[in-house]
């Protein structure tokens with residue numbers, strides 16, 4: 001079943017640049033989802049990172065509530081989804097940011113978490129640094145394949161920048177028994193907003209389904225990649241598309257291109273729709289819990305994003321995030337705006353709709 005998804009071995013990138021870049025680009029242009037191997041993180045370290053997540057999720061709601069998600073930083077606990085009607089209490093998410101001297105929000109979150117998870121730094125420093133390193137390799141390859149300088153997409157991906165974006169954590173999907181009503185999706189169809197996502201799935205916990213990027217754009221936009229116009233955007237109906245299961249592969253990281261990289265590559269690399277199927281009595285998805293470890297690679301919010309061919313106007317990375325927040329969480333975004341949380345240079349160009357209520361979207365759910 002995982003056959004349609006390419007596996008790209010990124011080991012020894014510096015000696016194999018041409019081959020690896022070509023494989024990454026082929027996968028990013030045709031499907032937008034692929035596996036990477038040869039990334040250098042051992043199974044044992046991955047297991048330990050999952051253990052840290054499990055410790056986090058044993059906290060009670062009141063404790064976790066102290067770490068509420070900050071949408072602009074995209075760091076903190078997203079428990080709201082557990083209360084939203086369409087999710088019916090089946091997922092929560094915790095994301096930590098890159099901790100650097102000049103990143104006070106991420107530091108504060110890490111310090112608070114130490115109370116419950118004494119070895120949290122093993123995740124917030126060592127593991128996230130490794131994920132940043134892997135992201136850099138992928139982005140160097142994807143830049144070279146477009147005939148650009150190797151560092152083209154790496155600008156802004158420096159953990160010491162004060163407005164560094166992205167971060168990593170866990171999605172925790174509750175067991176079937178604990179959900180009150182039957183539901184089809186643990187996460188409904190969506191595309192990720194940032195540069196790209198690294199996802200660790202665990203064996204025996206399937207559910208991820210993907211519609212190949214090219215198929216999606218053929219249906220939704222007559223073959224043309226498009227940028228989300230947040231005012232007009234609607235999701236195509238699920239039954240207009242074929243979704244393929246993308247199961248866990250031992251030792252491999254699942255990767256998907258996000259909206260920001262689609263924009264930055266002039267639409268060459270496709271941000272692909274995906275969803276997570278919920279267990280029901282007879283669909284073969286195990287009824288137990290599911291945990292995934294997720295890393296959203298994103299440059300500093302002040303990074304200017306424009307493709308080499310200038311297909312779309314330049315935008316700041318933080319502006320894209322703000323648009324996403326405005327669309328899906330307009331009230332929260334409004335609060336940030338009013339209280340000065342949107343203090344990056346993006347503020348100057350934040351579109352007006354950030355402070356106006358968004359219309360409810362039937363199938364849409366923002367996951368990141």
Ligand SMILES: O=C(O)CCC(=O)C(=O)O
Pocket residue numbers: 171187192197199201208274275276292294367368
């Ligand atoms: O947990 C998964 O398999 C997918 C999660 C996802 O799509 C996301 O966090 O954006």
Ligand SMILES: [Fe+2]
Pocket residue numbers: 190191192274367
């Ligand atoms: Fe996603």
